[in-house]
Amino acid sequence: MKRILLCLVLVCTYSITHGQQEEIDSIKRVVATQSQLDQVKSLNELAWYYRNFDIDSAFYFANMALNIGIEQHSQAAISQSYNSLANNYEAIGNLDSALLLFQKVLDIKISLNDTLGLAGAQNNIGLVYDEKSNYPESLDHYFKSLRLYESIDGQEFNTAMVLGNIGIVYKKQKDFDKSFEYYESALKFYKLAGSEFGETVTNGNIGNLLIQLKRFKESIEYSELALNGYRNMGYSRYEPYMLANIGIAFDSLNQTSKAKEYYNLALSGHKDHDNQFEITNVTLLLSKNYGKSGQHTKALELAQQALKSSVSLDALDFQLKATYELAENNFALGNVKLGSAFLSKYDSLKDVLYEEQKSKQIVEVEVKYQTEKKEQKIALQAAELEAKDLELQRNTILLTALILILIMTIISIVLWRKREVEKQHAVAQEQKIRLREAQMTAVVESQEKERKRFAADLHDGMGQLIAALQVNIQSLKTTNDAEKQDGLYENSRSLLKDIHTEIRNIAFNLMPQTLVKEGLISAIEELVIKINRAGKVKVQFSHLDAPQLNEVAQISIYRIIQEFISNILKHGDANKIVIDITGHDNELVLSIEDDGSGFDKRKLENGEGNGWRNINTRLSLINAHCEINSIPNKKGNSILIDLPISNLISNLTNT
Missing domain, CATH: 1.25.40.10 (Tetratricopeptide repeat domain)
Structure with missing residues (x-):
């Protein structure tokens, strides 16, 4: 089920990113008017x-x-x-x-x-409680949302969405019959709404659920419907999930050859998209399939592959399954000593997994206890507040008299101060509007520039490679010369590798995955390596006691460093750049030094380019202060950024 839910999330993300630029540009064109x-x-x-x-x-x-x-x-x-x-x-x-x-x-x-808005809010609250694993509260809000949507005409899609959410919660609680009931209802409403996407995802969810209910033939039917739906919509990345589900159903029906065929198709699909987690999962399914059909040597080979990849993924449950397959197939081949060794390792891993689950359960019990304790404390405070309210009511008459006297005194002061306050407010409002317009303009122009650069990368790099690949494919169709076909095949593989490299480079420019997955320090180290590899300038990076900042601060600092380095490379004539990040108790200090030519700071700050305005916007976002030291016609420049971190630590804030 987790794989199917992940599929739903990824499909939604793909749909947004695929069409979002056109929507964003359209919105930005009209927002100013x-x-x-x-x-x-x-x-x-x-x-x-x-x-x-x-x-x-x-x-x-x-x-x-x-x-x-x-x-x-x-x-x-x-x-x-x-x-x-x-x-x-x-x-x-x-x-x-x-x-x-x-x-x-x-x-x-x-x-x-607002009934429609109220239904949406109830659903959103249900989603959050679902993510917090508070299923009773989640269902309570989902059902409130469902009743509201059902009372409004034309809400078939939203009704289907909430029904699907309810089905997900019941499945998490192992109530598969209830889950199936709500999935089927969701499917009916998606059909009424004409949502191919909703039908496809729900068919996949039902196909997976029917495996849990041991209704394998029906599972195959629903999974095939979902498979065809993803193909029709062009979502090839998600086809392997359905292929694997069909393989599991055939395996459960003891149709091992048919299952093997679908497993191999699923494995090939996940390899095409470099989905290491699912590659490991399907490899384990194949290993079990080969063992079941008596091909124990092949089963051992696949189990070894799965064990190796599961270790690199740090996936303990996969390691457990792979070790069990190694033990079973070694025993089947008569390798008793080796089988016993793997069985012993399996028991050890099972104990580790059990302890992890036990620790998690203990933490959950503790959280529940603390929550109940907090609720009791809130109830006690409410009772105390009620008592204080009664006391306050008795004093209200006396206080009212005193307040009236004070009001008469204050009115004269307020009237005198009113004009001054209005003047100050008008000035502050005007400054605020100008700042907001400047920041909005900087963001819009920066995104437009990035869009043009991204389009150029796609056209100049990807466009030529794809065109060459199309020529190869066309040539393959028109030639019968085996040697020439082999050459065209190898050339096509090389072009695909170049396309993959080009995509990775474009993705890095948009948002480095190292920054998302490993944090700011690792992302800067990766950026430094890329710049040094170009050989134009030598960059050194050091850091000391750098705290783990929240995502907004990390992205802002990374983009600030990128912008300054870009300016140095374009205008500074530098041979060496030194970047240092030092963490203190309440602040983080970032310094960037280079040996390039000095410049006039006023020209930078008053320039018409987007670079300095983008930097200023990022600095304002994280309340940072920037000091630039540079003298025209003299070598050497330094940039010092002081960032207060009291509200930016990732595990202490709500940012």
């Missing part, structure tokens, strides 16, 4: 698109929308922006903040009597 309340909707749409690949920009647009909603005193606009911010927090795993904001959205929707 819209009224402020219309801008709220557009800014929140931008935040939704950016949340999957640039979370700091997503927060920036959502907060900008919230500020406009507050200024306009629009509860509808505020609720839209709270919803957008909650989605961002959910995307980075900060579920408590997401839940708090979704609850605020719910309260506003109730006050506005």
Whole structure:
């Protein structure tokens, strides 16, 4: 089931990223001409698109929308922006903040009597409780959402979505019959809504669920429907999941040859997309299949492969399965000593896995205890507050008299101060609008520049390689010369390898995976290696006591370093760059030094380019201070950035 749910998430992500640039460009073209309340909707749409690949920009647009909603005193606009911010927090795993904001959205929707918005808020809260593994609360909100959607005409798609969510929760609780019932209902509504995507994913979920219910023939039927759906929509990455499900069903029906055929197709598909986790999983299924059909030598070979990859993936459950297959097949081949050794290793791994699960259960029990204790404390505080309220009511009459006297005194002061405050507010508001416009312009122009560069990379690099590959494929169709066909085949493989390299380079430029997976320090080290490999300039990087910052701070610092290095490479005539990051108790200090030509700081700060404005936007986002030391016509420059980290540590904040 986890694989099918992952499939759903990845398909959604692919769909967004594939078509998002056109949508983003369209929104940016109209946002400057819209009224402020219309801008709220557009800014929140931008935040939704950016949340999957640039979370700091997503927060920036959502907060900008919230500020406009507050200024306009629009509860509808505020609720839209709270919803957008909650989605961002959910995307980075900060579920408590997401839940708090979704609850605020719910309260506003109730006050506005917005039934459709209320249904969406209930569903979102259910999703967060689901992620927190609080299934009773999750189901409670899902059912409230379902009842609301069912009461509104034309909500077949949303009804299907909530029914599917309920089915997922029941499956997590091992209530497979209930889960199947809600999946089937979801499928019916997706068909009414005409959603091919919803039908496809739900068919896949049902196919997987039917394996748990041991209804293998039906499982094959649903999985084949999902397989054909993914093919029709062009989602080749997700076809192997369905192929593997069909293989499991055939294996369970003792049709081992048929199962083997589907396993091999699934394995080939996952290899095409370099999905190491699923490659390991299907390899284990194949090993078990070969052992079941008496081909123990081949089963051993596959189990060894799976064990090796599961160790590199640090997947203990896969290691356990691979070790068991090694033991079973060695025993079957008469290798008793080796089989016993693997069986002993299997028992050890099982104990380790058991201890991990036991520790997790202990932590869950402790969390539940602390939650109940906190709830009791809140109830006690509520009782105390009620008693204090009664006491306050008795003193209200006396306080009212005193307040009236104070009000008469204050009114004269307020009238005198009002004009001054209004003047200050007008000046501050004008400055705020100018700053917001400048930041918006910088972000839009930067994204437009990045889009053009990305398009050029695709056209100049990928376009030529794909065109060459098409020529090879066409030539293969028209020639019968075996030697020439072999040459064309090898050339095509080389072109595919070049295309893969080009894609990896473009992906690195958009968002380095090292930054996402391993953090800021590893990403800077990787950037330094790439620059040094080019040989144009020598870069040194050192760090000391650097804290683990939240994702927004890490991305901002990385982009700031990229921008400064880019400026040095373009204009500085430098041979050496030294980057240093040092962490202190309450701050992080970043320094960048080079031996290039000096420059006039005022020209940089007052220039019309986007570089300095982008840097300033990033600095403002994380409340950092930048000091540049450079003298025109003299060698050597230094940049010192001081970043307060009290609100940016990843495990202490809600950012």
